[in-house]
Amino acid sequence: MNIHTIVLIALLTLVAGSAHAAMRCGTGLIDVGDKIGKVQEKCGMPVAEQSQGPTSQYGAVRITVWVYGPDGGGYRYLRFVDANLVEIELRREAPTGRLLPWK
Numbered sequence: 001m002n003i004h005t006i007v008l009i010a011l012l013t014l015v016a017g018s019a020h021a022a023m024r025c026g027t028g029l030i031d032v033g034d035k036i037g038k039v040q041e042k043c044g045m046p047v048a049e050q051s052q053g054p055t056s057q058y059g060a061v062r063i064t065v066w067v068y069g070p071d072g073g074g075y076r077y078l079r080f081v082d083a084n085l086v087e088i089e090l091r092r093e094a095p096t097g098r099l100l101p102w103k
Helices: 003-018 036-043
Strands: 022-025 028-031 048-052 063-071 074-081 084-091
Touching: 022 036, 028 036, 028 084, 036 063, 036 074, 036 084
Parallel strands: none
Antiparallel strands: 022 028, 048 063, 063 074, 074 084
16 A cells, blocks of 8 residues: 555544534534533423433433424434433434334
């Protein structure tokens, strides 16, 4: 391999490795790792929400799903584990019925 190929592979790896979901709320930005209170402060109340857990089982966690939208024809589904944002997913379908289990 020549030096140009190695540099190109390194740059592509850095770009691919740093890609993650973020969401704009008005003038604010939320990101994976944010606390549920910060998300509510910046984005307001979701159009749909559902939580489950924790159970009495050792190590159980609370899962919460919030949905924002519609925005540009899509809805942003946010998944929290123990009040920490772990995933932001764009979906075309509006929230109907149960949001959990996460699909």
